[in-house]
Every structure is written in C-alpha cells, then in structure tokens.
Amino acid sequence: MTIATDHRSTPEPAGGTARPSIASYIYQRETREIIFQVVLVVAIVAFFYMIISNAAANLRARNIASGFGFLKNVAGFDISQTWIEYSNVASYGRAFMVGLWNTVILSAIGIVATTILGFTIGIARLSSNWLIAKLAAVYVEIVRNCPLLLQMFLWYFAVLKQLPEPLSRVDGVVKSTSYALPGGALLNTRGLFVPKPEWLPGAGYVLLALIAAIVGVIVLARWAKARQLATGQPFPVMWTALALVVGLPLIVYLLLGRPLQFEYPVLGRFNLSGGMVMLPEFVAVLLGLVFYTASYIAEIVRAGIVGVSKGQKEAAMAMGLSKGQTLRLVVVPQAMRIIIPPLTSNYLNLTKNSSLGGAIGYPDMTQVAGTINNQTGQAIESILMLMAVYLTISLLTSGFMNWFNKRMALVER
C-alpha cells in the first residue's frame, strides 16, 4: 500500500536503477487522470468555439448584422404596460428593460399569491371535513392536468371577455357600462381601473409611522417570545401587531388632515382614462400562473405534512397544545424541510412559465425580446439576452430559497 502510494505521487529519483519509459509514465494513474481531463476540457472548448465561430461565419456570409450595438437604436414601437419610463422613441435596450420589469413584477406577485393559495389548498386536502378535502382534491386534479397555455386562454377569452364594454352609445348619449366596484374602482373589458393615490405634503409621516409600527412589531414579537420562554405566558402577538400596523399610520393620517387624494378614472371618448389600470392580459396571465402552480404546491404541502411522523403530532397533543398550535409549532416547521426544495422548483417554473404571457398579449420579456428580434433581425443576440436574464432570475431565486432552506433545517434538534 505504502509503496504504491509512493510510486504514484513522487517521481523516481534521477539516479534510479531503471529509467521510467514513456509507456510507464502514461500508465501512471495520475498521468491518465490529467490526460482525460485535458481531453475533456479541449473537447468542450473546441465544441463551443466551433458553434460560435460557425454561427459568426454564417451570419457574415449571409450579410446579417451582429453584435449588441442595436440596443442603442430607437425602438419605435409602444408597449402596453410599463413600470418604468418608456416611449416609442426610447431605445431597444430600454424596451428590453420594460419587458424585464413586466416579467419580474408578474413573477413576484404570482409567487406570493400561488404560495398562499397552494398552502391553503394543500392543508384543505388534509381537512377532516369530507367536502372541503374532496373539493381540494378535485381542484388539484383538474388544474394540474390541463396545459397552462390553455388555462390562460380560458381566463383571457372565456372569462375576462365576459366583462362589459367601457361605455355604450344609445342615440349619441354616452353612458358608462363598467361594473362599479367599491372605492371608485371600475371593471370592464379594458381592465380593472382603480383610483390612483396622489401624495400630498405630509404623507411622508404616514410612511414613517408605518415603518415605526413594523419595527415595534418586531421588538414586541421578541419580547413576547422571551417572556413565554421564561414564564410560559403567551402574548397575543398576532392581534397586537395587526392593530399596530394598521392603527398607527391611520392615526397619523387622520391627525395630519388626510394628506392623500385620489385621481379617479373618468370616461373619455373611447376608454376610461386616469387612475391606475390593471390590464386584462396581466390579470389573465397572473390567474393562469397562480392557479396552475398552486395545484402543484398544494400537493407538495400535503406531502410535507403527511411526511411528518404521526408521533410528533400525538406528542404535541399530549403536551396540551391546541390543534392550531400543533400545526403551527410542531407540524409545519418540520414539514417545511420537506416542502422547501420542491417549492423552489415551482417558483422557478412559475417565473419561466410567465413567458407564455406573450400568447395573450402580455408584454413580458419574451414577447418584447421577440419584437426586438423581429424589428432588428438579431435573433441570436436577443435569445442570448433572454437566456442570460432568465438564468440570472432563476439563480437568484434558487439562491434565496437555498439560504431559506438552510435556515429552516437548523431548527432540527
């Protein structure tokens, strides 16, 4: 054993009796390992070099422009939903950013909503109430077995298109036909129009009050936990926190004489104008993504909860914890360890599936990049940009979830 190790790791001294031949050098395990690795690296480098240079040569031969210079050119087209400043005289790069934001915001809202819905349905499926459990099961089986694109079409064409037109004209008299919702919001085929808040001077204090309330809640929660650990007396953190977060800013708001006013949507020649609008395309994509992904999350949650051994629950009950406490303090924390890794995959899926939005006219990143590709003809560049951005978003999401997973795993005793 020792001899063999020596033979492998240290070369023979120069004055040895037998000079090592090339053959024996090659037959050394270390040498072979290096050779294989070199061959592999060379093959990979050569492969990528070949496809890149081949593409470049073909583009040149066909007189197709290449490079990323086009991003500075004027885009010339409009986008229906923009979270950042954009007009048709902005650049292609700017248009891409608009699409990026549309994807990020859609995914972020979608992830939060689908988590809430998925957990609710997952827990409902385990309910001892027969009807609730069966309804949840039916939901899961129907929704996860229909293609997502089809569901988006359904939301867009079958559901949202049943809404009324913004206005009707009878003998030249224009009348609003939107559904009026509480708070001055209006709903019609052109979207959900809500009053737009406009901050007046002094509104900053309301925000400050909100931040103070949140800090207060954190401090309170720590104090309550410490007290409970020390004395065993629980404190109603939930309700106090709610009262603080809602009440404090509200009091400041009223004291300052309501430093906020709303711009209400009004009827124009064709559409409602003013206010904030949530496009029907956005709503349809969001609903499609949320309901579809929630059906998977529900199953993951169910698996996680079922995966916690029965003895844990019984032990908690035996210690006198209530049903809610058992779930919250014993079952869920352990179930989370099973839930988080597949949950991450579903968050990533949701983000990537948002690219289907283009099919029903939602200007997500894929759709905008497709338009850019079409107007400039720079297919390879557009696709590369898309891939790089989706990869970055996905890596960030999974990085965060891995961190969260580690944190949850530490709870183990």
Add this chain to the structure above:
Amino acid sequence: MKHTMKLGLAAALAIAGATATASAQAPKTLDTVKQRGSLNCGVGTGLAGFGQPDDKGAWTGLDVDFCRAIAAAVFNDPQKVTFKPLSAKERFTALQSGEIDVLARNSTWTISRDSSLGLAFVATNYYDGQGFMVKKSLNVKSAKELKGASVCVQTGTTTELNLADFFRSNKLDYKPVVFEKNDEVVAAYDANRCDAFTTDASGLYAERLRMKNPDENIVLPEIISKEPLAPAVRQGDSQWFTIVRWVHFAMLNAEELGVTQKNVDEMLASANPDVKRMLGKEGEFGKGIGLENDWVVRIVKAVGNYGESYERNVGSGSRLKIDRGLNKQWSQGGLQYAPPIR
C-alpha cells in the same frame, strides 16, 4: 503550469481545426430545391386572399399562387410546394436559417430588412398601405379622432411601428394591445378589447369578413403608410434571386401581352415577337436564368397571369372585392411594371 501550457496548446489546435471547417460554401438554392423535389414556401398563418388553407386544406391566395408559379417554373408542377405557415415574428428567421426557400407572406419591403436582416426582396407583388378599422357605432370618421383609443396590432410588423409614428406625429395618445398572431389580434378586436384594429388595408378587408358582424365595421379613409408587399429570398444567391424575381415579372408580362391560362396554348402560335420570346419559341431566356425555355408557359398554365391571380384571390372574383388600384398595369395607370423579356 506545465499542464496549463499543454491544455492551451491542445485548445489552440482544436480551434484551428474548427475554423477550417466553419467556412464551407453554402449550396445553391435551386440545386437544393431540385434535389428535395419540392419548394419550401413561407406563408402567413391564414390571411384571406393572400395565403389561407381552404376547407379541403389546400392553400390559396395571391402569395400562394406566387409560390405555385415558382414550383411550376422549376418542376412543371404547381403542387410541388410545401407551405410553411409562419407568424410575423418567425418569418425572417425561418428564411435566414434556410428552413424556407422563399418568403411570400405579405411582408413589407424596407431598407432595414434589406440591409441588416440579410434578405433580398425581389419585387413588389402587391402595393398596399396601412389603414384602420373601427366599429361603426363609435361614429369615428377619421383616424385623427382616435385620441385615447385602444388599438389592436400584430407584433413584429412595420404596422406596429407606423402606428406609433402616426400617433406621435399627430400628438395623440393611444393604448396599444399587441398580439403575436393575426388570429389573436382579430379575435381581441372582435371581442371589443380594442376600439380600432390596424393592419395593411388589404388585410383589413380580408379580416372584416371574419368578424361576427362584418357590416358593423368600417375602414377609415386614411392610409398612413406605404406598404410595398414583396416576396423575399436570402442574400448571396443571385441565381435564385433572379429566378424568383422573374417569376413575378413573367406573370406581369403575360398579363400585359394578353396571355392567359385559357389561351396560352393558342398563343404559342402567336406571331408577336414579344410573345414568342416570352413563351420560349424564340431565344434561350429560360435557360439563361437556370430554367427550361417554356418556363412562362408552365407558370401561366399553373396559376394564370398576374391579373388572373389578382382577380381570383383578392379582386372581383373573390369575396374581398378589392379594387386593383395601385396594382394595375403601368399602362392602365397602376404601378405594376415588368422589365421586358428580351
């Protein structure tokens, strides 16, 4: 260190080898088409009058006829065409990548498409312009009254850009609603998602027929752009470019000289030297562009001359009933003008 050097050397060798293989000559399109035995023709996903499968699945339309004419000229069989339906977004990539041999899909000829896309537009086979369609009930008489309107439009088109320009130059605001496929644009307009629908005027007339109530929609008088719709091929194959371009000119020349699908056999006996040259009785003009000398006879027998194809697909013989307008022969006051065959 030593390993790194070895690795670098090997990589450099591999790179040198790869470069050598990268610069292989692309084969000629005509040879590829002949070898394959059919023409790959990129058409729209369904636009009445230009390219649409009928109830038996057979493609018809002005652009479809053009592809059949090429197939007739090459194979003497107008059926040897594989039609590839493409959305506006996919069309140029499909041509660039060689998936199709010719793109005949009501595409507008512009300088940027001629330059940066590596395409070559052969000749305008339909002179068009962009218009707007609205519901009659809106009581709109001009596109300039569309301030604040939602407008449905297809993505990746010149239409989308003209729309933005029109509203910008008239200092009006509007709300674009953009879809990838023409069908979705029409469906959304018909479902009242938009107040107006914009595309080339020919497209407006074609799509109006598909609305729930065609008569409730009107096309506004403004034509806001020039849209010379032209078939395109890849750059760098001048033989194929010439063939495709002259197929269009042959159809125009046939109309000008009065050669029709019906009388083409009689015209073979014509004494008119122009007709004799065109139909291959005199000269070697077909061979000159890489085809047979009776290439025009084949084309006219298969799809007729330009006028016949026009009337059958979009003109008086069709449901669209679009006036020839700019697409009349130059001698009739239109813009269609073919160089002579001689």
